Amino acid sequence: MSTSETAKPLEGKLLFPFIAPPNGGKGTQTQILSQRYQMPTFDMGATFRAIMKEGKDPQMKAELESFMSNGKLVPIETVVKVFKKNFEELALQNPHAKGFILDGFPRNKEQANALSQLCREWGAELSKVIYLNVSMEVVKSRAIGRRFCSQNARHVYNIHDPRLAPKQAKQEADGSGVASDAQGREIWICNIDGADLIIRPDDEPQTVEKRLAEYSRETDPLIAYFREQGQLTEINGEQAPDQVTQQIESDIQPLLTLSPTP
Numbered sequence: 045m046s047t048s049e050t051a052k053p054l055e056g057k058l059l060f061p062f063i064a065p066p067n068g069g070k071g072t073q074t075q076i077l078s079q080r081y082q083m084p085t086f087d088m089g090a091t092f093r094a095i096m097k098e099g100k101d102p103q104m105k106a107e108l109e110s111f112m113s114n115g116k117l118v119p120i121e122t123v124v125k126v127f128k129k130n131f132e133e134l135a136l137q138n139p140h141a142k143g144f145i146l147d148g149f150p151r152n153k154e155q156a157n158a159l160s161q162l163c164r165e166w167g168a169e170l171s172k173v174i175y176l177n178v179s180m181e182v183v184k185s186r187a188i189g190r191r192f193c194s195q196n197a198r199h200v201y202n203i204h205d206p207r208l209a210p211k212q213a214k215q216e217a218d219g220s221g222v223a224s225d226a227q228g229r230e231i232w233i234c235n236i237d238g239a240d241l242i243i244r245p246d247d248e249p250q251t252v253e254k255r256l257a258e259y260s261r262e263t264d265p266l267i268a269y270f271r272e273q274g275q276l277t278e279i280n281g282e283q284a285p286d287q288v289t290q291q292i293e294s295d296i297q298p299l300l301t302l303s304p305t306p
């Protein structure tokens with residue numbers, strides 16, 4: 045067993061993996077906490093996109109493509125390799141950070157085991173796993189109610205937004221009709237530029253259902269695993285965002301203050 049001290053750039057660092065269902069508010073929370081505590085976020089989804097679309101690592105891209113073009117799942121060894129290489133890179137770029145947020149890794153129990161192993165190698169600590177518990181009903185309604193402006197994707201709405209007005213159907217002479225899409229759903233218009241709001245394919249009910257089923261299948265055992273290990277911090281993610289932040293902070297703040305600065 046190697047105990048070479050020079051090879052441990054992550055000695056004493058705290059890792060905080062975040063687990064939440066899609067639309068569970070993870071992006072909002074990790075962004076706030078990352079800024080407030082100068083904890084860089086490692087985003088596994090963004091890492092894969094950088095490799096596949098932005099040409100970050102052509103060799104790795106070829107390796108990933110060799111699995112995907114055959115319709116195979118990327119094996120765990122490869123996923124872990126991508127994580128290790130890119131996370132170490134982030135850690136080296138941020139030598140003064142006490143902690144790091146992990147978004148999108150680990151995604152299942154096998155990846156959690158691999159992460160525990162890596163932490164032992166690195167001398168890093170997997171202290172708290174933050175789980176934002178949001179019921180499937182709530183995340184479903186968040187996704188299904190979301191609308192994007194057809195002119196500017198940064199204009200994002202929820203149909204419960206009181207500022208929104210439905211689009212009037214042009215064919216109605218008295219102007220009382222409401223325009224609807226092919227599925228009979230009301231069309232709304234952007235409050236800023238008046239453009240039609242659209243539903244992203246990702247937010248279509250069938251797609252949402254499928255994605256959530258997949259999430260549960262992988263994540264339920266992951267949550268159970270971290271709970272058994274005593275590492276899980278469960279937060280009610282249906283509260284107002286600032287309450288969620290406060291609760292996470294009350295858990296991680298003591299760790300960040302007490303951990304020794306290398």
Ligand SMILES: [Zn+2]
Binds near residue numbers: 196199
């Ligand atoms: Zn707009």
